[in-house]
Structures are given as structure tokens and as C-alpha cells.
Amino acid sequence: MSIHLSIGQAYAWSVFKPPLESSMNLSGKGSALPFQLAIVMLGLSAAFGGTLVERKGPRWAMFVSMACFSSGFLISALGMALSQYWLVVFGYGFVGGIGLGIGYISPVSTLVKWFPDRPGMATGIAIMGFGGGALIASPWSTQMLSSFGTDKGGIAETFLVHGIVYAVFMSFGALLVRVPAPDWLPAGWDPRQVAEKPLVTNANVSARNALRTPQFWCLWVVLCLNVTAGIGILEKAAPMITDFFAHTSAPVSASAAAGFVALLSLSNMLGRLGWSAFSDVIGRKNIYRFYLGAGALIYLIIALTQNAGKPVFIICAVVILSFYGAGFSTIPAYLKDLFGSYQVGAIHGRLLTAWSVAGVAGPLIIDGIADAQKNAGKTGPALYTESIYIMIGLLVIGFIANELVRPVHTKHHETPMEAPEQAPASAGKGE
Incomplete structure (x- = not known):
């Protein structure tokens, strides 16, 4: 949940579209580019990194997800501070998108091993977090933009806080995750x-x-x-x-x-x-x-x-x-x-x-x-x-x-x- 509630922020990207369009003179399509690239990279990184995730284990995968997703925000913050929108696209879309893909699949195999009797419930709990991430991120991001401002500097500060807070929150998932012993089964199953x-x-x-x-x-x-x-x-x-x-x-x-x-x-x-x-x-x-x-x-x-x-x-x-x-x-x-x-x-x-x-x-x-x-x-x-x-x-x-x-x-x-x-x-x- 700590991983999916964080990367589920992607569904709240629309909060950043109006301030980006006004501060960087972007069109609607231009302001959507980081999100679109992030979704493409989600699928590609999950496809190419899936076998590596299985081999390295969920802790490694969650750490990589945290590093990429948080770094994406930090790179985006630098891009806004320097008025270089391509850094926002690269940071949030490319680097952050890799974090989305690796993070999205990181708990799946672990959960179905812990809950072989109820795999639908188990994966539903985690992936529910991705759908609910926007319910947290949307008001939180809106409040920060209101506090810091909707100009380039305010957006940069908002991205910076996102990167730091999500790094801390996602670290809990990486530190707490365990896989069951190879012969472990639920009692009576x-x-x-x-x-x-x-x-x-x-x-x-x-x-x-x-x-x-x-x-x-x-x-x-x-x-x-x-x-x-x-x-x-x-x-x-x-x-x-x-x-x-x-x-x-x-x-x-x-x-x-x-x-x-x-x-x-x-x-x-x-x-x-x-x-x-x-x-x-x-x-x-x-x-x-x-x-x-x-x-x-x-x-x-x-x-x-x-x-x-x-x-x-x-x-x-x-x-x-x-x-x-x-x-x-x-x-x-x-x-x-x-x-x-x-x-x-x-x-x-x-x-x-x-x-x-x-x-x-x-x-x-x-x-x-x-x-x-x-x-x-x-x-x-x-x-x-x-x-x-x-x-x-x-x-x-x-x-x-x-x-x-x-x-x-x-x-x-x-x-x-x-x-x-x-x-x-x-x-x-x-x-």
C-alpha cells in the first residue's frame, strides 16, 4: 500500500496542468506530455523489468521504484527552477515512469505467495492504493500550490516536497516487505x-x-x-x-x-x-x-x-x-x-x-x-x-x-x- 498510494499520484497530474500551462506558455497537449510518457514508460519498464523484479525480490524492486519516482520529482523541480520544461518531461515522464512500472508490479508475486487462497483479495488491496493515490495527492498538491504559488518557483517547490515526502513514505514499504518461506501455506488450506x-x-x-x-x-x-x-x-x-x-x-x-x-x-x-x-x-x-x-x-x-x-x-x-x-x-x-x-x-x-x-x-x-x-x-x-x-x-x-x-x-x-x-x-x- 505504501508503494501504490505513492505512485498513484499519477492520476492527480491534472492538478499541475493549469499552472504549468500558464507559467510555461504550454498548450493542453504539452502539459499532458509528462503524464502520457509516464504511462508509456510504466508499461515498458514493467515489461522489461518484470523478470529482474522476480529475480531480485520485492525489496530491491521497491527501492528502485522509490529512487526513480522520487528522483523524477526532483529533476522536475530543477527543470521548473531553470525554466527547462524538457527536464520536467524527462524527470516525471521518463525517470518517474520507470518508478511507476517497477513499483506497480513489485508487490504482486509477493502478495499471491502470502495469500495463495485469496489472490484476488490480496492484489486488490495493494492495487486499490494506486486508484486511491489521487484522493491523497490531489488535495495535497492543490494546497501546496496554493501555499507556494503557481508560478515557476512555486511549482518547483511543490515538486521538491513531493520528491522528498514520497521517498520517505515509499521507504516504509521497502523496509517492511517480506516473502514467505518456500514451504509456507495458510493454516488449514x-x-x-x-x-x-x-x-x-x-x-x-x-x-x-x-x-x-x-x-x-x-x-x-x-x-x-x-x-x-x-x-x-x-x-x-x-x-x-x-x-x-x-x-x-x-x-x-x-x-x-x-x-x-x-x-x-x-x-x-x-x-x-x-x-x-x-x-x-x-x-x-x-x-x-x-x-x-x-x-x-x-x-x-x-x-x-x-x-x-x-x-x-x-x-x-x-x-x-x-x-x-x-x-x-x-x-x-x-x-x-x-x-x-x-x-x-x-x-x-x-x-x-x-x-x-x-x-x-x-x-x-x-x-x-x-x-x-x-x-x-x-x-x-x-x-x-x-x-x-x-x-x-x-x-x-x-x-x-x-x-x-x-x-x-x-x-x-x-x-x-x-x-x-x-x-x-x-x-x-x-x-
């Missing part, structure tokens, strides 16, 4: 009973072999399309609700739109724990049937009831964002079910490249079509109708990909000698 469930195995598959399976690529499509369908709303939430009800008798104020964004962030966070924990009961394939199938139906409700009023729109958006967050937290448990716990962190890292693609595709679809519709003279819900139907189509494709998931063929399994269940020495002794 028999792994043979779990293996009797569909799509759950006690065998192990390496990260290299996982890439050769159709199951990996089916889940890549599932994650990519589920994230694409949610991140578009998350990125466009405030203007979307404003546009939907701009021509009604009760238009949405700026403060109400901000409250809507906060509500979506809360839904994103709680969905990561609640739905993921529920997947331990009904199974991972069934829960993704729910995320994707129900998500498509809810988008259809939005499209067909555009004049139904704010409560219907808000409820639908909240549920969709809970599925968006839950998709992130449930996928590590799905991977553990299919491929075992041997290199699940490395496999998860490679799968997160789907997030990099979706992080670009989702906003591009929503923003691009809305801009085109506005240029065509359309207003209100009509700005988003076409985008909504595209999202429905993407979720249906994701649903089909999930249906194609089958148990991994035994030819991809590792032998006991190839997949030793030995805890990394650098991670600390088992307890």
Missing part, C-alpha cells in the same frame, strides 16, 4: 482443493513460455479493451458530465463536475478491492464476463437514455469506473490461476503493455470524436454517442477474448528443477 477449480493450476509457467500461449494474448486483449473503455471516461469526466447536461434546466457547475471526478476516483479505488475479492468466490473468468458484459450493457443504457437525467448517468459512470479499476486488480490473480506463482510478477509486467496501448487509445477515441462532432456543430450528449457505441464494440470483443481462455497446455509447464520455489535472499527472511 490445501492447494489440491484449489487446483480442482476450473482454470486454476498448481503447475508453473515461465514468463518466456507464457508469451507463447494463446491465454496470455487473450488476457492482453481483455485488459487492453477493458481499460480503453474506462480510461476515456476517467480522462474526460468533468467536461463530459458538463456537456451532457449543458442544455438542461439544471446544468452542471464546475464544482459539481469536480465532485463527480472525485466520486469516480472513489469508485475506481473501491472497485479494485471489492470486485477483485469477489472473484475469489466466483472465479476469474466469470468476473471478467461480468466486467465486460455488464459494462457493454451499461454503456448501451447511457446511449439510449441520454435524457434520463443526472442520477442514471452518474450511476452508470460509477459502475463502469468500478469495473475499470477492478480489471487492473483482478488480472494478476487471473495470471496466477493460469500460469502459477513462479514468475507471475514478470508475466504481469509484460501484460501491462496493454495499459500503455489503452492509455493512448481511450482518450484518443473520446477526445478525437468529441472534437470532430463539435466541429460538425453538434452539442450535448451527441458529442459522445459515437464514442459510446465504439466502447460497446470493444467490450464485446473483450468478452469474446475472455471466452476463449482455456487451461494452459502442459507442454508449457516448468519441471520442479526449472521452477524452484526459493525466495530471493535479498527480500528478507520468511515469517
Whole structure:
């Protein structure tokens, strides 16, 4: 939680956009560049660093994450002090983005080893922190900008404080983390009973072999399309609700739109724990049937009831964002079910490249079509109708990909000698 609550600050980058645009004469696209690069680097660093994280252990990974994420803020502070915006892009986007990726996957394999009986709940707890990080960072950053100022010097001081405080907070995670002993099991739990469930195995598959399976690529499509369908709303939430009800008798104020964004962030966070924990009961394939199938139906409700009023729109958006967050937290448990716990962190890292693609595709679809519709003279819900139907189509494709998931063929399994269940020495002794 200490790692994910910190790196979850990325979802609060929008707080810095207005002061950066005014102080550095940037466009909206320019001020978003550090965030966009950070998300791309998250996926790439998780993919390329996943195997190293498994080999070195969670403590090493959390320390690297802390060093990169905090250094990114410090480099950004220097960039603002010197009026060199490229340093902000390099610091927050490139260096900090590496910290995001390594930090994001750092607790995954450790958690599923501590909680082999409830992997959905375990990963949901940690990844919930990433969704909730903005609830802390947004008001905190806003208050610092108010105190230090929104000019270049004030932004530099804010970045500096962020770098120092996050370094301290993330250090607690690196110091406290432990991996269980190789033979440790929860009291009264028999792994043979779990293996009797569909799509759950006690065998192990390496990260290299996982890439050769159709199951990996089916889940890549599932994650990519589920994230694409949610991140578009998350990125466009405030203007979307404003546009939907701009021509009604009760238009949405700026403060109400901000409250809507906060509500979506809360839904994103709680969905990561609640739905993921529920997947331990009904199974991972069934829960993704729910995320994707129900998500498509809810988008259809939005499209067909555009004049139904704010409560219907808000409820639908909240549920969709809970599925968006839950998709992130449930996928590590799905991977553990299919491929075992041997290199699940490395496999998860490679799968997160789907997030990099979706992080670009989702906003591009929503923003691009809305801009085109506005240029065509359309207003209100009509700005988003076409985008909504595209999202429905993407979720249906994701649903089909999930249906194609089958148990991994035994030819991809590792032998006991190839997949030793030995805890990394650098991670600390088992307890």
C-alpha cells in the first residue's frame, strides 16, 4: 500500500496542468506530455523489468521504484527552477515512469505467495492504493500550490516536497516487505482443493513460455479493451458530465463536475478491492464476463437514455469506473490461476503493455470524436454517442477474448528443477 498510494499520484497530474500551462506558455497537449510518457514508460519498464523484479525480490524492486519516482520529482523541480520544461518531461515522464512500472508490479508475486487462497483479495488491496493515490495527492498538491504559488518557483517547490515526502513514505514499504518461506501455506488450506477449480493450476509457467500461449494474448486483449473503455471516461469526466447536461434546466457547475471526478476516483479505488475479492468466490473468468458484459450493457443504457437525467448517468459512470479499476486488480490473480506463482510478477509486467496501448487509445477515441462532432456543430450528449457505441464494440470483443481462455497446455509447464520455489535472499527472511 505504501508503494501504490505513492505512485498513484499519477492520476492527480491534472492538478499541475493549469499552472504549468500558464507559467510555461504550454498548450493542453504539452502539459499532458509528462503524464502520457509516464504511462508509456510504466508499461515498458514493467515489461522489461518484470523478470529482474522476480529475480531480485520485492525489496530491491521497491527501492528502485522509490529512487526513480522520487528522483523524477526532483529533476522536475530543477527543470521548473531553470525554466527547462524538457527536464520536467524527462524527470516525471521518463525517470518517474520507470518508478511507476517497477513499483506497480513489485508487490504482486509477493502478495499471491502470502495469500495463495485469496489472490484476488490480496492484489486488490495493494492495487486499490494506486486508484486511491489521487484522493491523497490531489488535495495535497492543490494546497501546496496554493501555499507556494503557481508560478515557476512555486511549482518547483511543490515538486521538491513531493520528491522528498514520497521517498520517505515509499521507504516504509521497502523496509517492511517480506516473502514467505518456500514451504509456507495458510493454516488449514490445501492447494489440491484449489487446483480442482476450473482454470486454476498448481503447475508453473515461465514468463518466456507464457508469451507463447494463446491465454496470455487473450488476457492482453481483455485488459487492453477493458481499460480503453474506462480510461476515456476517467480522462474526460468533468467536461463530459458538463456537456451532457449543458442544455438542461439544471446544468452542471464546475464544482459539481469536480465532485463527480472525485466520486469516480472513489469508485475506481473501491472497485479494485471489492470486485477483485469477489472473484475469489466466483472465479476469474466469470468476473471478467461480468466486467465486460455488464459494462457493454451499461454503456448501451447511457446511449439510449441520454435524457434520463443526472442520477442514471452518474450511476452508470460509477459502475463502469468500478469495473475499470477492478480489471487492473483482478488480472494478476487471473495470471496466477493460469500460469502459477513462479514468475507471475514478470508475466504481469509484460501484460501491462496493454495499459500503455489503452492509455493512448481511450482518450484518443473520446477526445478525437468529441472534437470532430463539435466541429460538425453538434452539442450535448451527441458529442459522445459515437464514442459510446465504439466502447460497446470493444467490450464485446473483450468478452469474446475472455471466452476463449482455456487451461494452459502442459507442454508449457516448468519441471520442479526449472521452477524452484526459493525466495530471493535479498527480500528478507520468511515469517
